[in-house]
Amino acid sequence: DAGVTQSPTHLIKTRGQHVTLRCSPISGHKSVSWYQQVLGQGPQFIFQYYEKEERGRGNFPDRFSARQFPNYSSELNVNALLLGDSALYLCASSSLTSGNRGTQYFGPGTRLTVL
Amino acid sequence: GDSVTQMEGPVTLSEEAFLTINCTYTATGYPSLFWYVQYPGEGLQLLLKATKADDKGSNKGFEATYRKETTSFHLEKGSVQVSDSAVYFCALSGPLEELVFGKGTKLTVNP
Numbered sequence: 523d524a525g526v527t528q529s530p531t532h533l534i535k536t537r538g539q540h541v542t543l544r545c546s547p548i549s550g551h552k553s554v555s556w557y558q559q560v561l562g563q564g565p566q567f568i569f570q571y572y573e574k575e576e577r578g579r580g581n582f583p584d585r586f587s588a589r590q591f592p593n594y595s596s597e598l599n600v601n602a603l604l605l606g607d608s609a610l611y612l613c614a615s616s617s618l619t620s621g622n623r624g625t626q627y628f629g630p631g632t633r634l635t636v637l
Numbered sequence: 638g639d640s641v642t643q644m645e646g647p648v649t650l651s652e653e654a655f656l657t658i659n660c661t662y663t664a665t666g667y668p669s670l671f672w673y674v675q676y677p678g679e680g681l682q683l684l685l686k687a688t689k690a691d692d693k694g695s696n697k698g699f700e701a702t703y704r705k706e707t708t709s710f711h712l713e714k715g716s717v718q719v720s721d722s723a724v725y726f727c728a729l730s731g732p733l734e735e736l737v738f739g740k741g742t743k744l745t746v747n748p
Contacts, residue, residue: 564740
């Protein structure tokens with residue numbers, strides 16, 4: 523089975539622009555989460571979606587938004603990009619079944635560079 | 638809020654040495670605990686997990702035991718290989734089952 527897939531792999535934008543990142547979860551997983559990983563740090567939680575509804579949000583500004591589609595794929599949108607948004611953006615999927623609560627499987631990430 | 642503290646790196650070992658990476662946590666309730674590994678230029682791979690106190694997670698020779706009394710989940714391996722060189726992250730599942738990560742520990746294993 524395919525794992526979590528993300529696109530694009532790399533992206534270069536300039537300050538003030540908008541970006542959309544995409545993620546497809548593992549087949550059968552209904553929950554998608556997004557994380558930001560700044561160089562040299564651990565990933566920080568941005569959003570979690572389950573069955574197309576926002577289930578949780580981390581401490582990120584309103585410039586960050588996301589949505590989940592009927593096929594459980596997801597998009598992360600960031601408006602008015604800042605230099606500090608340069609990071610690896612990771613998508614993770616999970617099944618949220620009782621035997622696997624909290625277990626998330628990550629994609630390869632999208633490396634965003636803001637110039 | 639919930640948090641994870643890992644030992645500062647980097648850690649440099651010779652092949653076949655014993656590895657310990659310390660991890661302690663602060664959380665309300667009883668979270669699941671995880672170790673993830675990140676190889677250069679890649680995403681995170683789940684290495685092992687434990688869901689309740691005294692559980693031992695193990696995979697590929699790595700082990701970690703969920704210690705509620707010391708709020709710890711230290712990662713150990715008896716004999717490291719060059720291929721184990723990577724960044725290791727300790728994490729817990731938060732109240733929304735989001736993952737809360739430590740800052741990571743970079744391991745380099747020399748032949």
